Amino acid sequence: AMLWKIRIVFTIVNVVYNIFRPIWLFFHKKPPSIPPITRPIYMLSATKLAKKIREGEITSSEVVREYIMRINEVNSFINAVVDERFADAIIEAKNYDQQLKEGKFDIKTLEKEKPLYGVPITIKECCAVKGCSHTGCTLPCKGIKADYDAAIVEMLRNAGAIPLCVTNTPEMCGGFDSTNLLYGRTCNPYDTRYAEDLGLLMKVMTSKCNHDLRLDVPVDLKQIKIYYRQSLDKTIGVLSMSQEIENCVLKAANHFARYNVRAEKVQYLQLIYQCTRDLTYLILQLPIEWPVTIIDIGLTGYLNVKKPPQMLLDASDSEHHKNVKVEMMKALFGLSEHTKQLLFFTIPFETHFPFTESEISHYTKHTEKIRQKLLDLLGDNGVLIYPTFRKQFLPQFVLCEIMSFANCAIFNLIDFPAAHVPMGLNLHEGMPIGIQVNFN
Incomplete structure (x- = not known):
């Protein structure tokens, strides 16, 4: 599993986050409302x-x-x-x-x-x-x-x-x-309307392969297998699941009942066992069995990108390679030309922290196993409804929630198409929440 010291660090971060989040929300003044739509x-x-x-x-x-x-x-x-x-x-x-x-x-x-x-x-x-x-x-x-x-x-x-x-x-x-x-x-006004234009835009973006995608063929929902996972595995160092997002998944799954289509819940049981090389998480799921946590898979997949792009650009000298550690230290004092968010994402590319090369190779092999298990489950007519993130994001605390990226990154890594579906705003903070739909 991911190095325990990293999980411990994020556990501490999450404790601090859960203390300061409500305090910040209490004192935070909402920005002025945008002019209402009159046309x-x-x-x-x-x-x-x-x-x-x-x-x-x-x-x-x-x-x-x-x-x-x-x-x-x-x-x-x-x-x-x-x-x-x-x-x-x-x-x-x-x-x-x-x-x-x-x-x-x-x-x-x-x-x-x-x-x-x-x-x-x-x-x-x-x-x-x-x-x-x-x-x-x-x-x-x-x-x-x-x-x-x-x-x-x-x-x-x-x-x-x-x-x-x-x-x-x-x-x-x-x-x-x-x-x-x-x-x-950018202060997003959070448009919660549903994507009426999705079909049209898919036709435009896939114009060269429309025939293969059969976008004009009507869909018979009774021929579609619907699966959903309402909650995520409880992993130390990662934020707990928001009840509102769990409810969104359930709402999306229950939507198909009106068409007499039953959505099947993907159950799971998480066990910990000692293997020969390190402490590893074994996730037993029905009908999916994932051999490691998606956090580990997501992080190692991110680090395994071939020829990552140069993120810390120097406009005056394209050959100059900035040191990300130096830039991070400068950013702490407001002296860097780059945001802390970008530097945080760049550190793994530059250093492969927190994994060794052998660990990256180890988890990369599991990625294909997960891909095959999902292929077996979904086939050609299956859909998986899954949480996009564990919690609704507050921009001011985005680095505290960075580990949640693995929940959507896993499907990019295994080449599964995925679409985020907005489900409105959460009750207390008025922040957007939603779920993702994955298919083969």
């Missing part, structure tokens, strides 16, 4: 907006201008947009309207080939949008602009979408919280 157009999904534009009920220019107005109205509250291309977007929208007016496309052609025709979108700053900021939200790259569109942006443009702006991310996408020293922190 019905803001509540329409991309699917409905595209349909209205195609059918001439509204023009792309009107939609683009409305969303620019809303961005200008709320961005001072949430600090989400870091660079914009509003003028170019308005010109593109006018061109789209003119093409429709001239009859260049018929409705059926647009729906099939350009399903996002005239719909404004935002793009994360880590994805290149020509003419917009493309720094990875890291301070050393301040001022860098993209001179091309990333492949994903090209796909969206080909589907008819109009990029309005680029939005904030964690530094080098190395964290859970969108905060960095270049653009500051």
